[in-house]
Every structure is written in C-alpha cells, then in structure tokens.
Amino acid sequence: MQDIPVVIVGGGLSGLYAAFLLEQKGIAYRLLEARNTFGGRIAVAKYSDAHTVDNSTDIDQAESSTAFDLGPSWFWPDYQTQLSSLIESLNLSRFSQFEEGNMMVERAANQPPVRMQGYKSAPPSMRLVGGMAALIEALYARLDARCIITNQTVRQLSKTDGHIEVQSEDTFGHVTRRVTTFRAQHVLLALPPRLVEGRITFQPALPQNLSTQWQETATWMAPHAKYVAVYESPFWRYNGLSGAARSAVGPLTEIHDASTLEGNGALFGFFGVPAQVRQSVSDDVLKEHCRAQLVRLFGKQADTPIAEYLKDWAQDPLTAMPADVSGDGQHAVAPPSKPQTGVWQDCLTGCGSEWSAQFPGYIAGAIDAAATAVQSLPATVLSR
Numbered sequence: 001m002q003d004i005p006v007v008i009v010g011g012g013l014s015g016l017y018a019a020f021l022l023e024q025k026g027i028a029y030r031l032l033e034a035r036n037t038f039g040g041r042i043a044v045a046k047y048s049d050a051h052t053v054d055n056s057t058d059i060d061q062a063e064s065s066t067a068f069d070l071g072p073s074w075f076w077p078d079y080q081t082q083l084s085s086l087i088e089s090l091n092l093s094r095f096s097q098f099e100e101g102n103m104m105v106e107r108a109a110n111q112p113p114v115r116m117q118g119y120k121s122a123p124p125s126m127r128l129v130g131g132m133a134a135l136i137e138a139l140y141a142r143l144d145a146r147c148i149i150t151n152q153t154v155r156q157l158s159k160t161d162g163h164i165e166v167q168s169e170d171t172f173g174h175v176t177r178r179v180t181t182f183r184a185q186h187v188l189l190a191l192p193p194r195l196v197e198g199r200i201t202f203q204p205a206l207p208q209n210l211s212t213q214w215q216e217t218a219t220w221m222a223p224h225a226k227y228v229a230v231y232e233s234p235f236w237r238y239n240g241l242s243g244a245a246r247s248a249v250g251p252l253t254e255i256h257d258a259s260t261l262e263g264n265g266a267l268f269g270f271f272g273v274p275a276q277v278r279q280s281v282s283d284d285v286l287k288e289h290c291r292a293q294l295v296r297l298f299g300k301q302a303d304t305p306i307a308e309y310l311k312d313w314a315q316d317p318l319t320a321m322p323a324d325v326s327g328d329g330q331h332a333v334a335p336p337s338k339p340q341t342g343v344w345q346d347c348l349t350g351c352g353s354e355w356s357a358q359f360p361g362y363i364a365g366a367i368d369a370a371a372t373a374v375q376s377l378p379a380t381v382l383s384r
C-alpha cells in the first residue's frame with residue numbers, strides 16, 4: 001500500500017493544474033488517470049504531412065503534427081484572467097478565432113443556404129497555437145512524471161481511521177486486473193461530479209443530499225459530438241466567407257473555422273442530431289452527411305478533405321454518464337465541493353471544472369476549481 005498526503009483522481013486540466021500547484025507547495029501526491037493519455041475533455045486529433053493520423057494527445061509527438069481540437073477550442077482572456085495568466089506564464093501562443101467575412105445559414109431542407117453578414121464575438125474567442133492540448137502538454141512537462149500514473153481507474157474510496165484508501169484498477173490490457181491501493185490523507189476529485197457519484201463507490205456512503213447534488217450536476221458538453229474536416233487551405237476565406245454557419249437542417253448545427261496558424265484549412269461543427277440518434281448510425285455515415293452539408297454550404301471543394309475526425313463525447317464513459325446522453329447541455333450551477341458532515345468531512349474535495357462557482361464547465365473553471373481546492377486543503381496536509 002502506498003502512503004501519500006494527496007491523491008488526485010483524474011488527469012484532465014483540473015487534475016494536472018492541482019498537481020502543478022501541489023508541487024509548487026512541496027506537497028507529495030499521486031495523480032491517477034483512467035485513460036492512457038492526459039487531458040480528459042481536452043483532446044486533439046493530430047494530422048501530419050505524412051498522413052499518419054494520431055487521435056491521442058500523445059505528449060511526445062506534440063511537435064511533429066498539426067493539432068485539431070475535438071474538445072474545447074476557445075477561451076476568453078478578457079474575463080478569464082486566471083486562466084489567461086497561466087497560459088502566458090507557460091509561454092503558449094494564442095490567436096483570435098477567425099471570423100472575417102460572411103456566414104452561411106441553412107433554414108430548411110427545401111431552401112438553399114443563404115449568405116449573411118457574419119458577426120464577431122465580443123470579447124473575442126481566443127485559440128491556442130497547437131490546439132488546447134498545448135496547455136496540457138505544457139503543464140505535464142513541468143510535473144514530476146513519477147507522481148502521475150495513467151491507465152489507473154479509481155473504483156473505490158474507503159474511509160479508515162485518519163486515512164482514505166483509494167482502490168485503483170490497472171486498465172491497461174491485463175487479463176487479470178491488478179488493483180493497487182493508495183493510502184491518502186486527502187483526495188482531490190478532478191473529474192465531473194456526476195462521474196464521481198456514478199462510477200466510484202464510497203465506503204461508507206457519502207451524505208445522501210451531497211450524493212444527489214453531484215448526481216444531478218450535468219457534465220458540460222458531455223452530450224455533444226464534434227466533426228472536423230481538414231483541407232490543404234481555407235478555401236472558403238478566398239470567397240469572403242468566415243467558415244461560420246448555422247443550420248436547421250444538419251447534421252451539424254453550428255460550424256466554425258478551425259484552421260491552424262501553420263496553414264491547414266479546417267472546419268469544425270457541433271452535431272444537432274441528438275446523442276441517442278447518433279449512437280444508431282456509424283461514424284462513416286455521419287461523416288458522409290457532414291461532408292454533404294459542407295458542400296451545400298461552402299461548395300464542391302468541401303467534398304475532399306485531407307482528413308476527417310469525429311469525436312462523440314456522449315459515448316465516452318470517462319466523460320459521460322447515461323443521464324448526460326439525454327441532457328439539455330446547459331451549464332449546471334456548481335454543487336458543494338466538500339461533504340460538510342460525517343466521516344468524509346475535511347478529507348475529500350471536488351476540483352473538476354463543474355465545481356467552479358465562477359466558470360462551471362469551462363476550462364477556466366477547471367483552473368479555478370483546482371486552485372480553490374488546493375488553497376482550502378486542511379492545515380494538516382499543507383504542513384506536511
């Protein structure tokens with residue numbers, strides 16, 4: 001059994017940032033991540049000129065390929081100042097979402113799409129060079145890799161006298177699944193509250209009202225799916241189009257330019273087709289419909305992307321629970337991050353994005369919730 005002051009469950013942005021802050025304070029920790037990669041909802045598809053496609057956020061290959069966001073694309077530095085300062089301190093480059101020119105609107109299946117004056121977001125939506133995964137890669141590069149373990153799915157937390165036993169299953173292709181137990185003074189839950197409630201067993205059980213509140217907190221964007229089409233160049237721009245579109249026809253309901261600063265053109269769209277319907281259709285068929293829609297909106301050149309990617313978050317059990325599949329996708333109000341009574345008081349803190357009071361569900365929320373959780377660790381942990 002490994003004995004450490006803090007165990008972090010989850011290696012998305014909130015978990016990695018909590019680890020970053022703990023290292024600055026000199027507090028020992030282990031971070032357990034169920035996937036074989038870091039980033040959680042921050043994921044990119046990587047396209048290289050050699051036409052090898054890497055769908056993972058593989059830290060070692062970040063430099064050699066062009067990244068397209070399958071999760072978040074945007075942040076808003078004008079009011080997300082904590083996130084903006086972090087990005088600056090990590091020396092990451094940012095650029096504005098491309099919004100020059102007209103947009104396309106599709107109102108009905110029996111009407112051709114119309115060209116309309118585009119609009120610019122205010123304050124501007126900003127993107128990161130290298131995709132949002134650049135933030136994950138930069139944070140990871142500053143951490144002690146020995147403290148961070150992938151392919152570790154936390155299944156159970158048990159409260160014993162003065163400690164929490166964290167049972168984690170090695171999910172990397174073992175026939176007999178190995179369970180490791182970590183003994184921690186404090187556990188930071190760096191994943192969506194609904195996943196904590198649905199996938200981790202607590203012994204004894206959490207207070208009922210807290211458990212219900214966590215279960216009812218929708219995981220932002222979990223019901224959604226993103227389609228990305230990559231082109232040699234952003235050909236729509238040469239025709240005065242911004243790449244933005246809205247459609248009541250589908251399958252994509254909202255489309256944006258996703259081109260990189262390095263030169264590849266790309267368009268991405270959010271599906272309007274509900275998650276239950278998407279589940280009954282193959283990815284190939286969905287992509288075919290997306291391509292046809294892009295041709296209707298942007299012309300024949302859209303029919304021949306050099307790469308296409310589709311990520312359905314509703315079908316990813318490390319992001320979505322069944323309740324998310326039928327959810328309305330609205331931002332939930334942040335639930336309490338700690339048990340206020342009972343044996344779990346003072347030894348457990350939620351620090352995933354949904355626990356942020358300021359920006360619940362956003363990447364800025366992941367930073368805010370992690371900082372708040374680390375700041376409020378009990379003195380007994382901080383003094384170790």
Ligand SMILES: Cc1cc2nc3c(=O)[nH]c(=O)nc-3n(C[C@H](O)[C@H](O)[C@H](O)COP(=O)(O)OP(=O)(O)OC[C@H]3O[C@@H](n4cnc5c(N)ncnc54)[C@H](O)[C@@H]3O)c2cc1C
Pocket residue numbers: 009010011012013014015032033034035038039040041042070071072073074075152153154155190191192195199200220221222224225226313318319351352353354361362363364365366
């Ligand atoms: C399609 C899409 C578009 C988005 N667009 C934007 C945007 O433009 N701007 C914005 O601000 N935000 C956006 N978001 C939201 C943003 O991605 C999230 O707020 C942020 O990434 C959440 O980070 P997190 O660390 O809190 O949670 P997550 O990223 O969900 O990380 C949780 C981690 O926990 C791991 N995990 C799960 N269960 C276990 C377990 N039992 N044991 C161990 N590990 C476990 C998961 O594998 C994951 O790595 C978008 C999200 C999606 C999906």
